[in-house]
Amino acid sequence: MMPLLDIKNLELSFNSYKGLTQVLHGIDLNIKKGERVALVGESGSGKSVTARLVLGLLQEARNAKASGEVLFDGSDVNQMKNKDRAGLRGTDISMIFQDPTSSLNPSFTIETQFHDVLKRRTPDLTKEMSFERACALLDDVAIPDPKRVLKSYNFQMSGGMNQRIMIAMALANKPKLLLADEPGTALDVTVQSQTLQLMRDLVSENDTAVLLISHNLGVVREFADRLYVIYRGRIVEEGPTALIFNNPQHAYTKALLSAIPRITGGGLPQIAEQTDDYLAPKITHGAI
Amino acid sequence: MIRAFHILKSNPLSLVGMILVLTITLCAVFAPLIAPFPDHNGAVVEFLNANKAPSAQNWMGTDLVGRDIFSRIIYAYQISLVLGVVVLAISTPIGTVVGLIAGYKGGWIETVLMRITDVFLSVPPLVLAIAMMGVLEPTLTNAMLAVTAMWWPWYARLVYNIARSEREEGYVLAAEVIGASSNHITFREILPNCLPAIITKMTLDMGFVIIIASSLSFLGLGVQPPTPDLGSMVAEGARYLPDSWWLSVFPGLAILLAVFGFNLLGDGLREILGVEE
């Protein structure tokens, strides 16, 4: 079965007065329909820019140069015209961000923002129709009294509420692919866990594929079927989640996994910040 | 430094600004050497040559009593720059000290100082200047006094804002913990962090002072003839529009050029020094 998202040899460089800095050194990644894949790495590894390249946001930036193929549903995002790229956003591909409260505009009600989101699929939607539909969507994410919430502003509500609103917005247009950039990082742990549960239920309902970007291995383990480990712009290990967690092979993955504090104590081990071992070639696990 | 160079390169206008400012400063400093008719800055009359359009001999024409306008503009630049430097040299230290003290000490000192500042800031600059000059005799010294008196509050507010936010920063708390004196903290710790904003503002203010001063003399409330001043030159010529257009247009453009130069330079400095707008 052809993958929904197929990234082949993706490279990205940024241009600044210091010169050309290469950020991605040939990423290969694929996601099938309905699959939940995680991209795991530390800050600055290049995971966030990969997501933005899938969305088609970075290709338009003046100082960014991307090469390689990002095939979504067969078409290469890198080669598309700006208009076509924009057409995908908010409809077939959607994204949720790290901090739900600051991702919502403080000058407009939730209702207005929902209206704009829903108009992406149906441009001639009326305010009344979108209000009704938004109420239904908020119901799906277990928000009580959706009417009042719709009339409110982001700063009047808690992080958990805003997170649910974001999820509702992201799934409103039944996207084929959902990009989740460190979801729940800005929330406390219990809220985060409930959020993930909610996300899992909703995406499996609609067969939505998910690319989860995270540095939080606990979240990844709960949520993803497969994972890719990225280090300094290169994929160093990939495979089914369970396999990798039970038997990490690459030096970097091993270091990552051992850096999790355990409830049994023992503190954090000493890990090399950078060694040549981390630059070892990619290891692929099991049957994919 | 490399960053500064790169910013200048991507923003060539700042370079233009720097060149303009340098040119004008040179004109002002070396006025007697540059002006074709150096004695025309005084009470000279040459009625035969009065009110002549721009020509090879008088590049910007002559005024109503025959003086070369180009030369007078150069001398007028001298006056403008002197005024600007004096006003800033006095008002900046005063305003900075007031702002630092109010920002760091807090308490009733802060309230009193900033309320006084607020009163000055509530009045549009030109109105206050006009009101003050209206009751003083119109001389260069009085004009400098009036403008200085209404200028320092702007620096007070600028520095106060910075000082107040810096007050909570780690390095201030650290200094307090080791027992540094208030004086030391305000002047040796906080002040350096205010400098980029102050320097940028001073550069932009040179232009603004020129605007206020020329406005005052345009109304007859500033420098008086025969001292050459850009504002009064425009005023003199305004009655003779459109026929003797050069009487007003060239001094007006001279103002524009000078202020534009300072604004460009100030904007460039702001980018280089990383000051917020």
Add this chain to the structure above:
Amino acid sequence: MTVAISRPPSPDNKPFGNFMSSILRLLWQRLVISVVVLIGVSMLIFVIARIIPGDPARIALGPNATAEQISNLRADLHLDEPIITQYGFFVADLFRGDLGISLYTNRPVTLDIAQFLPATLELVLIAGIFMVMIGLPLGVLSARFQNKWPDHLIRVISLVTVSAPSFVWAVIFMLLFAFYLPLFPIAGRLSDLYEIDRITGFLFIDTLIAGNFAAFGDAVRHIVLPALALALSGIGQAARLTRANMVETYKKPYIEMAQAYGFFPSRIANHYAFKPSLIPSLTIIGLDFAAMFGNAFLVEAVFAWPGLSRYGVAVILRKDLNAIMGTVLIIALAFVVVNIIVDLIIAFLNPRIRYSEKAKP
């Protein structure tokens, strides 16, 4: 610690009630400061006028005054009493609505003000409208096309407009658009052809009341150049300010989200980025608008506009103390009122103020 299923916002279904209470608080603060400002400014001018060397009465009456005239005037103005007493007289008269007689027009100052104030108000108002309607959109365009040619062009033009005082622009406009290209009249408020009854003093209103549309059009033509000259530097400021704020707003996460959802760039620019940027700009735009009261002095002089500023300059040059105090006071009052109105508008537009229990600007 928040539970996942949290309650929707607490009793905020009375947004108007909250709005009113925070507004009243703001108004009160504003009022207090304004009163202090007025008192401060009036005292400052009052004192300076009387402590300068020279006899104000003699200066006002000119070199040909007789000793008797001078001493009469001195008695009238209470110039021989201590300053406190003089100020006391001033305040007492003020409360009776008496600002004294102007030596320039030989009429009560209040009458002079009533005659000339509307012209200035009309000019400043139209200039303010220009500032907002031209400056803000230019700033939005500039930010939307950041670092492309529209941005560079608008930035240069904005910088040029703030680099010259209003009288320079007034002279240039007059030369270009009244003399060389006779598109607009040269000076004044209305052609002598039209005789309009003075009801409010605002030509825009009076001509319509009289039903004289030709006169209305004429009044409009007369106000365009002066208002534009007055507004020009404000337009540049507004454009620069809006651009700067919008550039900052574009970096915010909620704009990235809007882009991630594929909202049209025009919708993002004109609404999602503009509205949050507008609020911090408003205070300064308000200040720029108030500053126009000052620049009106310059523009009225060039265009021979019969307004309060022109009157003000005339009485200042003649050292007409009563008229000076009256003019200064009224202009100070005018921009205090303007500031209050601007604060109200800001409070209304800012949802955080509308919906919060304590007023935070």
